[in-house]
Amino acid sequence: MPNSRARFAILKIVIVLMIAAIIFRLFNLQVMQGEQYSEVAASFLTSNIVEKAPRGEILDTYGTPLVTNKISYSVVMQQTTTRNDEELNFMIKKLIDILYANANEYYDTLPITFEPYGFQFEDENADGSAEDELAAWFENNRHKNDSSNPITAGMTAQQVMDAYKSIYKVSPEYPEEAQRRIVGIRYEAENRGFSQSSPFTLADDVSVDVVTQIKERQSEFVGVSIINDYVREYTNPGLATHILGRTGKISDKEYELWKNSGYGMNDIVGKEGIERWAEKYLRGVDGTAGSLKKVSGREVITMDDIEPIPGNYLVLTIDSDLQRVLEESLEKNINQIRAQGGVKDKDGYDCNAGAAVAIEVKTGNVLAMGSYPTFDMTRFNDIDYYTELNTDLTRPLFNRAVSGQYSPGSTFKPLTAIAAIQSGNLRLNEIITDKGVYKKYDDYQPACWIWNEYQLTHGAQDVTLALENSCNYFFYEVGDRMGIDTLDEYARKFGLGQLTGVELTEETSGHMASPEYKKQVESNITSQDWYKGDTLQAAIGQSYSLFTPIQLANYAATIANGGTRYKANLIKSIRSSEDGSIVQDFSPTVEEQIDLDEDVIDAIKDGMKKVVDEGSAADIFSGYAIQIGGKTGTAQVGAGSNNAIFIAYAPFDDPQIAVAVVLEHGVRGTNAGYVAKDIFDKYFNLQPQPQDSAGGQILPQPQPAQETSQPIQDNGLLR
Secondary structure: OOOHHHHHHHHHHHHHHHHHHHHHHHHHHHOHHHHHHHHHHHOOOEEEEEOOOOOOOEOOOOOEEEEEEEEEEEEEEOOOOOHHHHHHHHHHHHHHHHHOOOOOOOOOOOOOOOOOOOOOOOOOOOOOOOHHHHHHHHHOOOOHHHHHHHOOOOEEEEEEEHHHHHHHOOOOOOOOOHHHHHHHHHHHHHHHHOOOOOEEEEEEEEEEHHHHHHOEEEEEEEEEEEEEEEEEOOOOOOOOOHHHOOOOOHHHHHHHHHHHHHHOOOOOEOOOOOHHOOOOOOOOOOOEEEEEEOOOOOEEEEEEEEEOOOOOOEEEEOHHHHHHHHHHHHHHHHHHHHOOOOOOOOOOOOEEEEEEEEEEEEOOOEEEEEOOOOOOOOHHHHHHHHHHHHHHHOOOOOOHHHHOOOHHHHHHHHHHHHHHHHOOOOOOOOOOOOOOOOOOOOOOOOOOOOHHHOOOOEEEEEEHHHHHHHHHHHHHHHHHHHHHHHHHHHHHHHHOOEEEEEEEEOOOEEEOHHHHHHHHOOOOOOOOOOHHHHHHHHOOOOOOOEEOOHHHHHHHHHHHOOOOOEOOEEEEEEOOOOOOEEEEEOOOOEEEOOOOOHHHHHHHHHHHHHHOOOOOOOHHOOOOOOOEEEEEEOOOOOOOEEEEEEEEEEOOOOEOOOOEEEEEEEOOOHHHHHHHHHHHHHOOOOOOOEEEOOOOOOOOOOOOOOOOOOOOOOOOOOO
């Protein structure tokens, strides 16, 4: 027994000594030598280097590539624990020097200009001011609650810059321009979550010279890597720019929305156009190259790689050759109108923008769509070029084809005619005599355009003649008979004032004139009533009606096919980049089947045929190889020359293609018809229109404006 007690005591002593040894060892490692071992641990970094997946390509309807990818080099920075702010700033300055010496750009979204400092925000909500964007930036600034350098609303740009210089410890010994560049990069890196575990992509698509210089001086750039990446390449720079859209670095808002879907803070995402709408299809699945590395860059262990999966590719409905003709025609005809202007007031001297859309009548597929002026996407990241685009009063970044809202003028009259007959307010063969001035109401008496110009009338008019002559008097009368509710009902059926469903997030709905809409836009006046004069003007395509060019094209297609309104469509199919198999096919979608009597639609189409054969568009299509139907429109605007609008479809007997053209300050609807003719020429492989020495079409000399719809002058009495 005594021996057992002795052995038990010895065992307890051994256990106590072992525990004491372990405690001492832990104390020694964590306290006495903690800093030393922390430095050793920090000298190794386990990281998963992302292998970026290429975005899917974008092709036209015949498989012609429009957007592809090219392999490029990106400069990536990774934070280390051994580098302080001053050392980081010094390294950034050296990187900037290399980038600028080789004409390479870097990421910098700090909304402050270079000296003299000023705020620079885009008017994202198009309300005419960037003040709300500035206020939101201050509100969301991550340094607004800093104890030493808070960045708060009311500070000037200079004060904000001074605060950032202090926060990032930027040396005042650097030149002022270098200080601004360092702050810009630090700001961008901070927004991208720059840390040991989250690298920051400083610059994409850098030149080989930049790569060489950084690698040759690698000892100066600890934590800086050159990686292979992909950037978008446009096979026809400037073509279909507004359709294709652009990509860019993910924003804070986008990251918050998509971070749970695998997006990182340095990812490139679609910003506008098809790139934006099809983000989920075009985005691939990134791979990784897992590795255990020293901060110095020497690789110790390489683990299994995960190969990236490319994004799906998109086949669009557009024909790139037809697209090119449409865009070139817009530019040359706008320039021609402006060149002929300047002789007298409102004769086209101010024509500088427009849009055109061509749609397949029996499917709703968009064959071509352009907005002028446009821009070169390959230069978008050039700061000077972007500033030029953003300050250009003609708004080249604005997609007028789906976002521009225009009064339709007389191109609306076919709908007025259809609505009046179908609703029983006009007999098919009824005659209305144009008396020049519409005198039904004492306090508002609008006149027909021919009376205003020549003191003449059109005389007896049935619906076909009224469309050919664009007789305002006729449409005042039928509009007054049916009232605004019926007119609104048929406008909705034809998709006017509604989204067409085209795959562009920039599309706007516009609006049809109505009592409800008038109350919205005139809520600050005493009377919000809808007057009879409002209806008269709405019937001829004025009043409060504003539609997009793509709506007008789809409306023309709906007339052409006899009343089937399709969803407008830009996507033909989505296919796998791995094996070409169809991921999703896009079939025509019927949005509305309008119940139209055959004799009614025939009468309307016959009137549109006469517009081209004998009416306002006869000079353009005289002797044309293919019979078409069309309608010109000329709409007065607040200031400057009239807008020119033209809708048409062809061939007349078996319509395949419908077109809408809007030229801002294009003087008269016939001028817009020349763009439509160029589109038809290409689509049907016809001979082009003769050109003058400057390359523009030979337009007729200015004539008195016809069929102009005048905005209502509401005196508050007409009810």
